[in-house]
Amino acid sequence: MMISPNQEWILTFCGGYIVPPCRGMELAEVTNLVVGSQIPIDQIPDNYFYPLFLNSTNEYLVDIAFTPENGQQNTVRTLVREVAWGDDGQRENAAHQLAVSLAWATLSHLRSGLLVILTGTNNENHRVVIWKFPADNALRAQVRREGMNIEFLSNAFSSESKYWKAAVFEGTQADTSFWEGKISDDQMKSKTKPYADYWVFGFLNSRPRMTNVEGSRLLAKVLKDTIGKTYLIDQKEALINAAGVIKHQQDTRISLRIFADTYLPEESRDVFINIAGDEIADDVFDIEEEVLNREFRYKSIFIEEDFMIRGPLDEFDDFVNIRDTNRENIKSISMEGRITSEDIRIR
Amino acid sequence: MNEELYKEYESRRGILSDVLHEVEERLKISLENTPRIDQISTRVKTTDKFIEKAARNIEGTEKDKYKFPLEEILDQMGARIVVYYLDDVEPVSKVILKEFREIEDERKEPPEVDQFGYIARHFICFIHKEIEIKYRPPICFFELQISTLFQHAWAEANHNLGYKSTEDLEDDDKRKIAWAAAQSWGADKIFEELWGKYGKPKTNNNGSK
Numbered sequence: 001m002m003i004s005p006n007q008e009w010i011l012t013f014c015g016g017y018i019v020p021p022c023r024g025m026e027l028a029e030v031t032n033l034v035v036g037s038q039i040p041i042d043q044i045p046d047n048y049f050y051p052l053f054l055n056s057t058n059e060y061l062v063d064i065a066f067t068p069e070n071g072q073q074n075t076v077r078t079l080v081r082e083v084a085w086g087d088d089g090q091r092e093n094a095a096h097q098l099a100v101s102l103a104w105a106t107l108s109h110l111r112s113g114l115l116v117i118l119t120g121t122n123n124e125n126h127r128v129v130i131w132k133f134p135a136d137n138a139l140r141a142q143v144r145r146e147g148m149n150i151e152f153l154s155n156a157f158s159s160e161s162k163y164w165k166a167a168v169f170e171g172t173q174a175d176t177s178f179w180e181g182k183i184s185d186d187q188m189k190s191k192t193k194p195y196a197d198y199w200v201f202g203f204l205n206s207r208p209r210m211t212n213v214e215g216s217r218l219l220a221k222v223l224k225d226t227i228g229k230t231y232l233i234d235q236k237e238a239l240i241n242a243a244g245v246i247k248h249q250q251d252t253r254i255s256l257r258i259f260a261d262t263y264l265p266e267e268s269r270d271v272f273i274n275i276a277g278d279e280i281a282d283d284v285f286d287i288e289e290e291v292l293n294r295e296f297r298y299k300s301i302f303i304e305e306d307f308m309i310r311g312p313l314d315e316f317d318d319f320v321n322i323r324d325t326n327r328e329n330i331k332s333i334s335m336e337g338r339i340t341s342e343d344i345r346i347r
Numbered sequence: 348m349n350e351e352l353y354k355e356y357e358s359r360r361g362i363l364s365d366v367l368h369e370v371e372e373r374l375k376i377s378l379e380n381t382p383r384i385d386q387i388s389t390r391v392k393t394t395d396k397f398i399e400k401a402a403r404n405i406e407g408t409e410k411d412k413y414k415f416p417l418e419e420i421l422d423q424m425g426a427r428i429v430v431y432y433l434d435d436v437e438p439v440s441k442v443i444l445k446e447f448r449e450i451e452d453e454r455k456e457p458p459e460v461d462q463f464g465y466i467a468r469h470f471i472c473f474i475h476k477e478i479e480i481k482y483r484p485p486i487c488f489f490e491l492q493i494s495t496l497f498q499h500a501w502a503e504a505n506h507n508l509g510y511k512s513t514e515d516l517e518d519d520d521k522r523k524i525a526w527a528a529a530q531s532w533g534a535d536k537i538f539e540e541l542w543g544k545y546g547k548p549k550t551n552n553n554g555s556k
Binding site for chain 1: 377414415418419421445446447448449450451452453471473475476477480488
């Protein structure tokens with residue numbers, strides 16, 4: 001055991017495994033291809049790993065939940081719990097099984113990886129952090145007395161690659177703990193793919209904690225609130241149009257932050273994220289068109305082709321009064337309210 | 348009684364109640380277009396019942412069932428949906444699974460096929476993250492039961508008898524309770540059949556009603 005420098009977390013177990021991509025292979029074969037073992041805590045580069053371990057719960061932003069397999073069971077969750085507080089033999093066995101599970105889930109066109117599992121305790125709390133460092137070529141340079149020496153390393157693993165992945169789970173030994181965790185996936189930065197399916201669905205046997213219905217409804221609510229706080233007509237229109245665009249991207253996996261960065265005018269992004277809250281802005285979900293249609297509905301009426309009145313459907317009739325006249329096809333329209341913005345444009 | 352545990356649970360009931368109120372609102376909205384729902388109700392477990400449950404032993408042993416009762420007792424926040432017919436359980440379940448992320452999805456029924464007793468569909472679900480951020484409750488899941496009118500009637504009548512364990516019952520009484528459960532099972536089957544025959548909207552061969 002190693003007592004951390006600030007005595008906050010005591011690191012209790014570390015395992016490292018080379019994990020080749022083995023999707024589609026037989027499990028027995030995969031087990032033989034995964035190599036590695038427990039690493040004594042005092043032999044890990046703690047000035048690299050300890051800060052990663054410590055900051056994991058703050059920096060890994062996407063909440064996930066284990067998928068129940070049979071009632072309340074989940075094989076990966078069981079293994080994570082065994083790694084967290086099993087005896088040495090159980091921990092090493094569980095860590096190896098996790099490595100095999102990752103190899104089996106990894107698509108054949110992906111690179112091998114270094115799986116590192118690090119656990120720690122803090123009073124009754126246990127934390128398990130899992131990292132995958134993808135294989136990468138590297139050069140090592142050394143200045144020697146006889147001159148510079150450059151060596152090509154084919155067995156290096158990268159912490160900077162976009163294929164780097166991480167997961168953290170934390171809780172007590174309660175039966176109900178470790179049902180959720182957080183992940184980090186540098187593929188999130190691509191904005192088109194918030195995380196790799198094989199890491200969450202395949203390896204961790206999990207799903208985003210936020211359901212698609214919950215996320216889509218939240219998106220609609222935050223967007224409506226953002227429109228309410230926006231006074232410029234151009235920006236309002238851009239926000240309404242953004243909803244129109246995203247509605248038709250059924251099954252697009254997104255977070256509120258990715259939506260803001262991709263679809264909203266720059267001036268509106270901070271407002272949108274402030275309304276959503278940082279804590280929820282990175283949770284991912286798939287767009288459900290039906291939910292957006294239900295929760296985000298704007299009614300527009302055009303008068304004589306040039307004049308438009310637009311507003312939220314559920315408030316429209318409160319503000320806009322439309323009456324028949326005694327002239328055919330002619331309506332009388334009246335509104336009462338504050339003018340919050342006026343715009344003159346050359347079209 | 349564990350005084351500390353009592354106080355700790357008592358102190359959390361207010362927040363749990365606020366959270367559950369929002370959960371109930373969400374359940375009602377999400378199910379407003381789902382037909383044949385008799386009731387949607389929620390409750391926070393009373394402190395006395397929580398302490399009673401926390402004190403339970405693992406069956407047949409002297410060992411505590413719950414090492415961390417404040418985390419492990421799953422029905423501190425409970426919701427119940429009662430539907431008319433057996434056929435109505437699945438559509439409600441589908442809505443629930445779209446709305447909430449589940450930790451557990453289980454059909455509770457007697458262990459043997461020739462036994463009669465408690466039957467219901469049980470979920471343990473995460474509360475929505477928005478609610479969790481708003482209230483910061485000490486637990487973030489609730490239990491949801493879906494049962495038919497007859498399953499619910501039997502369960503409520505049985506529960507209110509007040510016995511703590513079936514070991515307290517005489518053999519004849521156990522048979523009577525099982526007999527009553529069999530009647531509710533039978534009533535569900537009969538009404539399922541009748542509903543299919545007379546009540547269910549028919550579709551034509553071309554799929555229209």
